[in-house]
Amino acid sequence: MVDFYDELAYETNPFPETHPGNLATLGRLFGIPTAAPQQCRVLELGSATGGNLIPMAWHLPHSEFVGVELSAAQVAIGQRIVAPLPLHNIRLEVGDILELDPAALGQFDYIIAHGVYSWVPPVVREKILAVTRECLTPHGLAYISYNLLPGWRMRGSLRDLLLHATRDVTGAAAKYHAAIAALERLQHALVGAEADSQRYVQKEITYLLGSHPSYLLHEYLAGENNAFLFSEFLDDVQRHELQYVCETDLHTLFDTTLSGAAQAALGDIEDPSQHEQWMDFVRMRAFRKSVLCRADVTLERAVDVDVFTEFFYSADLRLKGKANLSNTKPVAFLTPDNTELTVTHPLSKAALLYLQEVHPYTPDFTELYTHAAERVREAGGKQFANARNELVSEWFSLYSYRAVYGHLHPCLLKPEWSERPEASxxxxxxxxxxxxxxxxxxxxxxxxxxxxxxxxxxxxxxxxxxxxxxxxxxxxxxxxxxxxxxxxxxxxxxxxxxxxx
Ligand SMILES: C[S@@+](CC[C@H](N)C(=O)[O-])C[C@H]1O[C@@H](n2cnc3c(N)ncnc32)[C@H](O)[C@@H]1O
Structure with a gap:
């Protein structure tokens, strides 16, 4: 089977989870003295057109970025952007992960492989882990995303259909059209269907018909698409003298996000990895974005709240409706993609309102708390204003859901534009x-x-x-x-x- 990266470039977006700023704060929570994003080295494996790496290099001019990508056509697209810019801290290179020489690459504080690990054969997966181990600095972090069992098995049923429907078709464009025709045929056939499995397929078809062609081709028609159990991934990671730190979707580590029944049913599983594996079974999870470090790093397994309150914060949320800051009535904030988040404590409401007003400026936790407390007092909520610990607790929950972002360093930009606005x-x-x-x-x-x-x-x-x-x-x-x-x-x-x- 073939892949289509030269024919149809993968639509590479920036992935906030992979940003050194995000990885740096996650590592600190687990006791790792991670490198400052402002002065670090980052390696991305399978960097495609550089859509993830180029903006990082732009915003972090004193850090260094290396992208390795097999498809020369994709690298050329990225290089066209980089060439006219005064950007001397990024190299987008055509290369095969299999051929990489870790000694020649040097050491990196952050290594990223997003959307690669599941989509390459076993020998390349082994090499990704080997390069990660050999190229990570002592306190470096790696980010690897992959399709997961058991959840991916459900999506895999549509991959089976699409591989079958396009088996005699050649060329990316023709395959794409044949795939769309097959999805539409199945969509029509499922009108009025009532079985749970058919409803699941209906939802997936709607999603796929609205997706970018590159997603359909590379995810569903790619030559390689492998999913693993989390415990299988951990075995491979450990064999390479690496260890698992956490997920970038931090909330998924906590069983309090499961139902009471699930918490009780898993309650006697003492081994943390087994417990996480079982949470995947409960959630039918299909994808993970795991953070790894070297096996010889000592991890603090309990999140350090003092470290958490030393971060600077931002949030791109909008209040929905009105917020009363003198009671604990739930209030909804909307993310940029209109997902609703509910907060209850007056301090959290006031802190989010403040971040909404000053975005992208990032106050530190003390400024945030002081400002929120004053606002709550003014609104008649005196009895809530001193509840700093409750703010910390709700704030951590928001952070773990990636509703608010933590930063090691402040951003002092204010949301203003000048008489003659100029974009970067x-x-x-x-x-x-x-x-x-x-x-x-x-x-x-x-x-x-x-x-x-x-x-x-x-x-x-x-x-x-x-x-x-x-x-x-x-x-x-x-x-x-x-x-x-x-x-x-x-x-x-x-x-x-x-x-x-
Ligand atoms: C699904 S795409 C993901 C691209 C990008 N990281 C993203 O998430 O948007 C997988 C990428 O890995 C690249 N790739 C696959 N095998 C590779 C190898 N052996 N060496 C280097 N790159 C490889 C592909 O060419 C493709 O650009």
């Missing part, structure tokens, strides 16, 4: 190259449509806001007033995402 050269260049998303300062993918892409490209610091609005009138849809409002809205969005300088 990287963002303008990515937009000009037709990339469908750019990375925010928090390393999140910010999707661009034609209108926002054109506006971003025009933000070279020479045009006033009125001139930008005039320019947008020539291509934008809607009334003059709507276009002007849209330009201002987008400038706010760009500023909040740290794209303006």
């Amino acid at each position: 050269v990287l963002a303008r260049l990515q937009a000009a190259e037709g990339w469908q998303s750019v990375a925010s300062i928090r390393h999140q993918a910010l999707s661009l449509d034609d209108f926002s892409s054109e506006l971003l490209q025009a933000l070279d610091g020479t045009r006033t806001v009125s001139e930008l609005i005039q320019l947008a009138q020539t291509s934008g849809k809607g009334s003059e007033k709507e276009i002007a409002a849209n330009v201002k809205h987008l400038l706010n969005v760009f500023a909040r995402h740290g794209l303006l300088i």
Whole structure:
């Protein structure tokens, strides 16, 4: 079977979980003196077009980044972005993981393999772990994501169908069209179906029909797609003298996120790895994003709260409705993709409101607490204002769900734009190259449509806001007033995402 990376580049986005800033804080919680993201070395295996690595290199100019990727066509796309930029801290190289010489690569504080481990044959998986062990600095961290059993078996049923339906078709585009036709046929056939398994397939089909072609091709039609039990992964990791630290989705480590019945049923499993394995069985988990370190590192298994309260914080959330800061009535905040998060304590509500106002600026925990307490007092919630420990506890829960982000170093940017707004050269260049998303300062993918892409490209610091609005009138849809409002809205969005300088 073939893969299609040269024919259809993988849509590589920034993955916030893989960012050294995120890995650094996770490691600190478990007692590892991780390297400062501002001054570190990062290796990405299977870096595709560099969509993950290039923005990291841009925002961390004193750190060094190396990407290794088999597909020359994908590397060329990334190099086209890097070449005109004053970026001297990144190398995107064509190479085969199998051929890597760890001694020549040197040591790295962070090693990333996102979307690679399950999609390569066993010999390459072995090499990924060997390179990880040999190239990690003593307190370095590695991030490896992979498809997981038992959950992936359910998705695998659609892979079986698509491999079958496209077995005689050659070429990426033709395979994609045959796959879509097969999905649509099954979708029509399942109208009105009531069995649980059929409902599951209906949902998956809807998701796949809305996904980017590269996802369908590379995930469902790839030559290799292997899933493992967590315990199998751990055996392999240990054989390579590495150890498991945690998941980037930290909340999944805690059985308090399971039902009471599940907690009771798993309650007598003492071995932590077995317990985590059983939680996968309960959740029917299909994917993991695991963080590893060298086996000789001493880990603090209980999360250190004092370390947690030394971080700086950010959150990209919007309040839904109104927040009363004098009672514990639940209040919902919305993530950028409109997922609802509920908080109850007045201090947490006030702290999130503060982060909403100042994003992307990052106060430290003390500033956050002091500000929240004052706000709660002013709102008539005096009896809640001193409950720092309760804020710590709800805040940790929000952090573990990745609703708030912790940072080792502050970001002092305020969400403002100047008289003649100017976007970073990287963002303008990515937009000009037709990339469908750019990375925010928090390393999140910010999707661009034609209108926002054109506006971003025009933000070279020479045009006033009125001139930008005039320019947008020539291509934008809607009334003059709507276009002007849209330009201002987008400038706010760009500023909040740290794209303006
Ligand atoms: C599913 S894509 C993931 C790309 C990217 N890391 C992401 O998550 O968006 C897997 C990538 O690994 C690359 N790859 C596969 N085998 C490789 C090997 N032996 N050496 C280097 N890269 C490899 C593929 O070319 C492809 O770009």
